[in-house]
Amino acid sequence: MKGLDVQMGFPLQWPNGRPRTADRKPALFRAGGSPLTMTTARRRLTEQLSAMTRPGQTWRTTDIIVTTNIRYTASGGRDQKFSRRDPDDPGVALYFSLDRKPHVLACDKWDSVQDNIGAIAAHIDALRGQERWGVADLRQAFAGHVALPRPTPWWEVLRTDATASLEQIHSAYRAAAKHAHPNAGGDRAAWDRLSSAYEEAKRGKT
Template sequence: MAESITASPLCWPMGKSRTLAEDRKRGRFGKRNASGWGLQELSVSEARGRVIEVLDRFTKPGQPYRVPSDTIVLSTNLSLRNDGMPRSGQREPTDPGVAVYFKLDGRQQCIPCDVYTRVADNIAAVADCLESLRTLERHDAQLMQAAFTGFAQLASPEASGRALWREVLSTNSNDLDEIRQAYRRAIKRAHPDHGGSSEQFAAVQQAWAKAQEEIGND
């Protein structure tokens, strides 16, 4: 797993555009209530379970694990459990996006989603996408591999690694002093007292740390 991939805050792949907040919609991934009417909202725990279950089903009985559990990262803006997975029962973050990273047959993959207003629904959407890919594999393995090629590109170091901090700090400079100035502007914008959020604030801090690491090593 690339060092730049974090379970929290959200590590969104740079190769995938974001959904505008006003364009996000409510998901319908919940369960019918006892009377058979309406939908109960899906919890993060339930959605997380769906992803883990479908990834596990890529491996047939008797096969070596195709998706080792230690390669799975559910990246969100939620706080984490001790096992590194997002914890249920939290208030929805400002950015409900999700990016699920994993290795399938040794190849790094990433499936992101931020179409829905709730983290749980975005996780569930990824699970549905994975299930569709499993169905595709049953009918045409080569077609499934072709579909996964795009997800592998999203998970590449070029997409999710060194360049990410530049996007967060809004700078293309290689001068550390100029980058520091960009960091100060970004951290001010991201502060909750100035219209930002704790998630954005943490992302800027992480970006500054990555910038110092990269520029200092050049």
């Protein structure tokens, strides 16, 4: 069985209707006696997600994406060209499928992205404990975190970058509209998604 595929997504896609934390605090998560780094936090989360599947079996966790306000390069490293400073909003939202059902875990209680990732990893470990202790199986343990699939953000619909300029957004919309419009043989649902994404993108840039 190959390694678990955990993608890092930008920007943060906080679950709809989930309250945000106003007064964040430093966390006490440690790795070898030292504060968590992004590397150790991501490793800890990957280990917990991997442990949800018994060795030799097909992955129970798929479609994993960790959304934060830190941008990563295609090779998996932090994109220093985008920003060298930590984001003002350290929230983390983990989207994944468990036995083909979408789930989401989100945390913004702590004042750093790595500690919020560490908190999610610790939460998964606690839920896994219910199965280990015979209290509930994994699906029962995660029942409170079943969610709608991750919403497709406007930049993926328009096939642009999340930091695209208003001019780039207009250009991408015009190019997509040529094929998506119902008068051009496009699908009505696809046209509605494109139009909604375009309006959302413009609101975010004005």
